[in-house]
Each structure stands twice: as C-alpha cells, then as structure tokens.
Amino acid sequence: MPLGILLPLVICGIAGIAVLLHVLGRSKPASLVDEHAARAAWSDEFPDDPATTVVLSHDHRAALLQTRKGPGLVWPMGADTTARFLTDAKITQTTTGLRIDLPDYTAPHIDLRLDPDEARRWPALMEQSI
Amino acid sequence: MSDQITFPDVVSWAVPFFIAAILIELLWIVTKGRGGRYETRDALTSLILGAGNVASGLVLGFIAYGFFMALWAITPLDLGTYWWVIAVCFVLDDLRYYWVHRFGHRIRWVWASHVNHHSSQHYNLTTALRQTWTGTFTFMMVVRAPLILLGFHPAIVLFCGGLNLIYQFWIHTEAIGKMPRWFEAVMNTPSHHRVHHGRNPRYLDSNYAGVFIIWDKMFGTFVPELEADKPRYGLVHNLGTFNPMRVAFHEWVGIFRDVIQPGLTLRERLLYCIAPPGWSHDGSRDTSDTIKQKYVEKTPAARGSPGLPPAE
Numbered sequence: 391m392p393l394g395i396l397l398p399l400v401i402c403g404i405a406g407i408a409v410l411l412h413v414l415g416r417s418k419p420a421s422l423v424d425e426h427a428a429r430a431a432w433s434d435e436f437p438d439d440p441a442t443t444v445v446l447s448h449d450h451r452a453a454l455l456q457t458r459k460g461p462g463l464v465w466p467m468g469a470d471t472t473a474r475f476l477t478d479a480k481i482t483q484t485t486t487g488l489r490i491d492l493p494d495y496t497a498p499h500i501d502l503r504l505d506p507d508e509a510r511r512w513p514a515l516m517e518q519s520i
Numbered sequence: 521m522s523d524q525i526t527f528p529d530v531v532s533w534a535v536p537f538f539i540a541a542i543l544i545e546l547l548w549i550v551t552k553g554r555g556g557r558y559e560t561r562d563a564l565t566s567l568i569l570g571a572g573n574v575a576s577g578l579v580l581g582f583i584a585y586g587f588f589m590a591l592w593a594i595t596p597l598d599l600g601t602y603w604w605v606i607a608v609c610f611v612l613d614d615l616r617y618y619w620v621h622r623f624g625h626r627i628r629w630v631w632a633s634h635v636n637h638h639s640s641q642h643y644n645l646t647t648a649l650r651q652t653w654t655g656t657f658t659f660m661m662v663v664r665a666p667l668i669l670l671g672f673h674p675a676i677v678l679f680c681g682g683l684n685l686i687y688q689f690w691i692h693t694e695a696i697g698k699m700p701r702w703f704e705a706v707m708n709t710p711s712h713h714r715v716h717h718g719r720n721p722r723y724l725d726s727n728y729a730g731v732f733i734i735w736d737k738m739f740g741t742f743v744p745e746l747e748a749d750k751p752r753y754g755l756v757h758n759l760g761t762f763n764p765m766r767v768a769f770h771e772w773v774g775i776f777r778d779v780i781q782p783g784l785t786l787r788e789r790l791l792y793c794i795a796p797p798g799w800s801h802d803g804s805r806d807t808s809d810t811i812k813q814k815y816v817e818k819t820p821a822a823r824g825s826p827g828l829p830p831a832e
C-alpha cells in the first residue's frame with residue numbers, strides 16, 4: 391500500500407479507536423474491592439511472598455502491603471493492576487498524594503492519589519525498605 | 521534464475537481489515553457484554569507498537585531482505601512461482617514460525633524482542649498488533665535460510681510470512697469460544713492461542729503454532745484450554761508502564777543490566793543473554809520450569825495434568 395495512504399490510515403485508525411474507547415468508558419482505572427482483592431492482586435505477581443498486612447487507599451485504587459521481604463505496592467495499570475516491592479524507592483509528596491520513583495525500567499514511577507492523611511502516614515509505612 | 525519477482529505486501533494491505541475487525545469486536549463486546557475486554561491505554565499501546573513494527577520493517581527490512589537475496593544468489597535451486605510451490609512454502613514457513621516462536625520463549629535474546637507481544641493483560645484484536653520493533657536484532661532470519669536455499673524465492677517466503685501473520689490476527693480474541701472439532705484439531709484457533717498468552721503456570725511455554733496447531737502436537741508443546749483454569753493474560757511480572765518505548769525495549773535493558781553486573785564469569789554473562797527467560801546466576805529468579813514446579817508443589821492434585829510436570 392502506498393505510504394501516502396497507509397500513514398493517514400494508521401494515524402486516523404489509532405486515534406479513532408482510542409477516542410472511541412474513551413467515549414465508551416473504557417478508561418476507568420481498576421479498583422480493589424477489599425483487602426482480599428488487594429492480597430490476590432499481590433499474590434498474582436508475587437505468589438511466593440504473601441502479604442501479612444494490607445492498607446487500602448481511601449478510593450480503593452491502591453494498596454500498601456507488608457511482606458516478610460518488606461513493603462510492596464499494588465496499583466492500577468488501566469483496568470488491571472500490577473505490583474512491586476518498594477526496595478530503594480524514592481518517595482515525594484505531591485499535591486494529590488505521593489510520587490514513588492523506583493529503580494525499575496518497567497515501573498519507573500507511580501503516582502498515588504491519596505488523601506492528606508494517607509499522604510502523611512504512608513511514607514512511614516514504606517520506610518522499612520528505604 | 522528469477523530475481524525480479526514481486527508479491528504484494530499483504531500486511532499493509534490488511535490494515536483496513538484490521539481496523540474494521542477491531543471495531544466489530546469492540547461493538548460485539550459492548551452490545552453483548554461479554555467476549556473480552558478493552559481498555560483505552562492498553563489498546564493505544566498495542567496499536568502504537570503495531571505501527572512501530574511496520575515502521576521498523578520499513579527502516580530495517582533491507583537487512584533481512586539483503587541476507588535472503590545473498591542466499592538466493594548462491595543457491596542453484598529455483599522452484600519457480602507455481603501455486604503449489606507457494607502452498608508448500610506456506611506450510612514450511614509455518615514450521616519455521618513454530619521454531620522461531622519456540623526460540624522466542626526459550627532464549628532470552630529472542631524473548632527480548634517477543635516479550636512485548638505478551639505484555640498486555642488484555643486479549644483482544646489489538647493485542648495481535650502489539651508486535652516487536654527489534655526482531656531484526658534477534659538474527660532469527662537465519663531460520664528462513666533453508667527455505668531460500670531449497671529454491672523458494674525470498675519474495676514468496678516473505679509473502680507467506682505475511683499471510684501467516686494475517687492468519688494469526690483473528691485468533692487474538694475472547695469473542696470466539698471453540699471452533700468445530702476438526703478445525704481445532706488441525707488449525708491454530710482462538711482457544712489454542714489464548715492458552716499461549718496465558719500466564720497461568722500450566723500455560724507457560726505452550727502452543728507456539730502460527731497457523732497449524734499440529735506442530736505443537738508433533739513436538740510435545742500442545743496444551744488444551746481448560747474450563748477449570750481460565751487463561752489470565754500478561755507477563756509473569758506485569759509491566760508498570762504503558763510507555764511504548766519502555767514496553768518495546770525493557771527486556772533488552774534488563775539483559776544489559778544483568779550482563780554488566782560486577783563479579784560474573786564470562787559464561788554467566790553469556791547465559792544472561794541466551795538462557796531461558798528468568799535464569800539467574802544465583803538462582804534468585806524463576807524460569808517457567810521452576811514456576812511450574814513450585815505450582816505443583818503447592819497444588820499436588822494438579823501434578824501431571826496438561827502443561828504441568830508429571831509425578832516424580
């Protein structure tokens with residue numbers, strides 16, 4: 391196919407599908423219903439390191455977990471979740487919560503939406519690994 | 521010897537079909553409320569990776585094509601362009617695909633290129649387009665060498681490869697359950713390929729087929745989709761970014777970081793490149809084999825069932 395046709399087709403196709411998905415409500419981030427869901431999401435990534443305690447964020451979008459190897463975090467990746475240990479994490483306060491920077495090319499930073507009380511308490515809970 | 525043969529670039533001609541099929545699948549999911557899931561950023565990442573794959577082909581395609589033409593120049597064989605030659609080439613190229621795909625899951629250097637295709641936690645038609653940008657650097661083009669040396673013109677081989685890729689598009693869906701039994705027995709289907717994308721321990725490293733599932737049955741890598749163990753998609757450790765650059769290059773960065781670690785022997789550095797994904801010099805990580813082993817230790821009843829190690 392000539393590039394003059396292919397290029398606009400690809401650009402319009404990608405943009406059109408993305409806009410359509412957003413309009414159809416497919417941009418909503420995952421929500422952790424309860425502590426059990428947070429544990430399950432963690433265990434899905436780290437089955438050998440079960441969570442001992444779980445703290446859910448007020449909006450159920452993230453969970454801070456403690457394990458024998460140190461604290462970890464579950465957060466939304468679109469409609470799904472992922473998880474990481476907080477080893478060597480750099481924590482910064484933001485106007486909407488916390489920003490976590492990890493030395494991990496596949497999860498370089500996480501923006502957590504937390505209420506002011508959580509934003510004050512969570513860094514202390516995360517400190518164990520820093 | 522016929523040097524000036526041209527075949528259409530079927531993949532680029534299939535782009536309108538890809539877009540139409542994605543819209544139809546999405547419409548089906550929205551109206552029926554079943555048959556798969558879509559998420560905006562996940563789909564956008566997949567589509568950008570697909571576009572990047574086409575772009576990388578335009579930029580780097582000359583390397584593989586130059587290699588194939590060099591082989592074509594030295595082979596004394598020329599099978600011509602008869603329809604049956606194309607049909608035989610299609611079947612043999614699918615066998616070639618099976619092995620390249622198997623290497624892609626068992627050799628980290630090749631996995632570094634292929635991993636992005638498995639990096640979505642969704643399984644829909646956009647996932648099919650989540651293709652590599654770095655395929656040229658795996659040097660898997662050498663696996664096509666026998667076909668060209670046997671007398672299949674490079675244009676025919678690439679044409680068949682394009683058809684193979686187009687076939688694999690429609691099997692990336694949850695909207696289709698199972699096909700008729702005879703079809704499931706011979707062809708790769710949505711059910712077989714869902715298994716391949718599953719991150720459940722039993723489904724790791726199975727169903728490498730492109731078009732014909734018979735290769736997996738012949739070489740012992742076939743695992744059926746089980747109702748009791750629905751595939752969960754994505755990687756063993758899912759990514760924490762939708763950035764297409766990070767998705768495309770993350771395993772190469774991982775290899776680089778592992779190889780330059782201080783205190784390793786030359787052999788260990790080499791193994792970080794070519795051993796199965798998850799291999800580590802100190803045994804601190806899991807390969808698919810150890811994941812399966814740990815799973816059956818936790819779930820002894822599953823031992824010996826499809827995709828899992830047998831009883832000791």
